[in-house]
Amino acid sequence: MDSVTEIKCCPRCGSELELKEKSYAMGSALFANRFHVNIYACPKCNHVELFAAEGELVTCPVCGTKHPAREKCAICSLNTVLDGKYGR
Ligand SMILES: [Zn+2]
Ligand SMILES: [Zn+2]
DSSP: OOTTOOOOBOTTTOOBOEEEEEEEEESOTTOSSOEEEEEEEOTTTOOEEEEEOTTOEEEOTTTOOEEETTSOOHHHHHHHHHHHHHOO
């Protein structure tokens, strides 16, 4: 029914994995470029699989630019640099 939904199967028992956490940010918040993963878990054997959440676009709340979830907004980082130099 939902053609967008990907079905991942458990490598152990072949059951359909459930998406537990979408674009979970791995690592510390101090890292500028955090690695995002989708966390899937098997409801039968509790096997957990991580999939890189690449290619997923998020909309920047500041400037509205769409950019990959795992990268910071190019427009905003550029503005930050400019503000630091020429701001105030
Ligand atoms: Zn399983
Ligand atoms: Zn932005």
